[in-house]
Amino acid sequence: MSRTVPVAVPRKGRPLEAVLERLATVADCEALADSVSSTLRYEKAITKGTTEPEHGPYERLADYSDPTDPEAPEYTLLRDSRDGFPRRVVFDSATVDCGDTKLQLIGREEPFRALRTHEFALGFDSADLVLEEVVELQPEGLGSLAEINQRINPKDTDVRVVTGLGDTVYHTLMAMPELLNGADLDRAFVDAHTGPLCISPRYERLIEAVLGTDVTDDIEFVYPSEDAEEEAAIADSGLGVYLTMTGSTAREYGLVLGEHLFPSETVLMENASEGGETVDQIKALLSEAVEETELRVQ
Template sequence: MTTVSVAVPRKGRPLEAVLERLADRAGATDVADRISSTLRYEKAIAKGNQSADADVYDRLAAYSDVSEPTEPEYSLLRDDRDGMPRRVVFDSVTIPTDEGAVRLVGREEPFRALRKHEFALGFDSADLVLEEVVELRSDPLGDLSAVNERIDPMDTDVRIRTGLGDTVYHTLLATPDVAPPNRSLDRSFVAEYTGSLCISPRYERLVEAVLGTDALDGVEFTYPEASQTEELAVANAGMGVYLTVTGSTAREHGLVVGESLFPSETVLLENDVERTDETDAVASLLAGEDIDTELALA
């Protein structure tokens, strides 16, 4: 049986979205649930919300089965929290499917692994595509097809195939005194706005892409201080762009929730140069019209 390797994140929401998709398409519910449960438990330990009797090395040995590819393996990484504790993260597992065996391989940066031609297929956040390779233009980014159209073929051979539907949104937020009283808080308002716009430093290029560079004339990016919550930072700036699910937390802080600018979603990525009949078959298995993807801009 042919085995196709697929780069995936080592932890977090994007990895869980991939596991859920394979559970649905390949009947791998048991192994997917076990991996997700293990990583949630280890995250709780790393955050100090859970205690463990065994040390991290004993837990790693107990979780990993190196003798059987269809059983998951895990690795250790230094977490970026205070003290940089060691954290158990996903390493690999092989899942049999009707299109051959799919070997999920954990990578810190799956998108970059595809850019370096280490894999033909991979999953990562759509945010990283916008942050790294999408061309900035005066007009705002349109939709999923426009993302691929704005990738310079001289820069990378990687393209987005589809999203997985695990959507949270980069959303416009503003204080009531800054938000327009008789119109929507949307891109058109930003184009007329002058002043501070609070964002995360890592999303600077993404915000420029989804708003368009013309709309940001007269706008100054500001960033949260280390001790600030995102909502407080936006309130101090007057307006900002941050990830929201329903916007309820922002509203609790007195903020007006405006337009959803871009869906932050896990996406299936393909390196066109590395494609084969086998990888195409796996990509078709993992994609599909049944996915409720929101990868489009209003």
Template sequence: MADISVAVPRKGRPLEAVLERLATHTGTTDLADEVISTLRYEKAVTKGQQAADRSVYDRLAAYSEGNAEYTLCRDGREGFPRRIVFDSVTWRLDDHEVRLIGREEPFRALRKHEFALGFDSADLVLEEVVGLAPTPLRDIADVNDRIDPLDTDVRVVTGLGDTVYHTLLATPAVADGDLDRSFVEEYVGPVCISPRYERLVEAVVGTDALDGIEFCYPSEGVEEEAAIAEAGLGVYVTVTGSTARDHGLVLGEPLFPSETVLLENESESRPVDERLKQVLEPVETELAVR
């Protein structure tokens, strides 16, 4: 058994952020790059953007051949394409062995006391356990104050700085003046969001601003930016904002960072887990939560 077992996502930006951060501190960049590039290739195969010259079983066997450091597996979730995803990887950290273990929902694994430490998107914490309040939730440093201790023992330790933002977007006809939270407080009408983000948006805007607002959602197959352009106002995760501008939208206030966070179930933590937390301390521009 590894000294330190950590739950991580099976794929996507949060997993890549974790691999890159640990690689930086342990000097194992080649290993991290190999895992990331392999998973990106498998994603492209699943989406039909890349042609594979071997069967999925042959590819899995090839990835495992002669490799004792990491393992991949097939996504077994019902109703999902059986894409090759992350299973586990082992690192040496001083005198400790750190094993990252893939989970579909790391945050929920911590809530069920399966792990002391894990990484997941801050979005999921807001969607599941952050309490709603009249005033808005503005940054990750304030998240723990909104978690009911009777609901879960899990807390946010730090963010990894892989930040994109849930951002206000509007058509020029609607965005008359500053497009910020105060604008939302005065606005009456539809606000387009992804269905899964309803509670998140309520938390980061604040319940006082929701009077007169009716949430609406993109129809199946319709891009979020296109749906927001039709509604007039919406909230969506933006990276560069170029797609939003292509749909004629104005970018407003960044409401909340969509960031990978280190989570800890405080009732399960041991002294050895502190070593990994120290390694993951943020650098200058990143935010630690205490």
């Protein structure tokens, strides 16, 4: 008889797509992964205002549902943060057959916190949130996923990172060339810098963990205004940190791209106190598709 293991996953966005892509490599769920990803991309386009839906959210929710199929994905409605707080369709749950074990993917707004409160033994979330929540701040910064568990105080949480999924977008240093004056844009440059460092709001603790408290002692964190692009705000302040894939937008504002400080990547996590033989098997299954990357924590 198949065992069912609940796993906390994000409700939308790049992290959920990364989870579905990983599962599609180890289980026969390509159709499910494609269906969920395409549905949520369409819903994101509606949220962004680039697509005008023919039906309201309740009608769309009914269209996506198949109550006769227990294996079909389910969706739910959440209040969006846009003006008027409209309803938004997001992922709710799905079951993936992994042979002797079935994974019940359960959507959560904050999977990491659901693991911290012992609701789940396994879950996926952004590595950024681990840095923001529990990684200890130390004089030296950290630059890889493999260092995360070393910075978690066992008294704070039982959650540990197992492996990354490879959907890497880097927190990258950016600066105007006149500020550099020919110097390399790296951690050493920031260490010698005194003055503003432009970052996204609420990322102070993440940046302090990545750069280290010695580097950030003389830094003044500044933030983009609500209607400004992050790259534009960094150009105005001269120096900053922001997520980048190609860096094309940053270059449009005349910024130079420097050192990749830390990978913003979806990670598989476990609550060590909730584990067991079945959880270990699932961890091994979800980790086996990982090639030689910087993180294979056991």
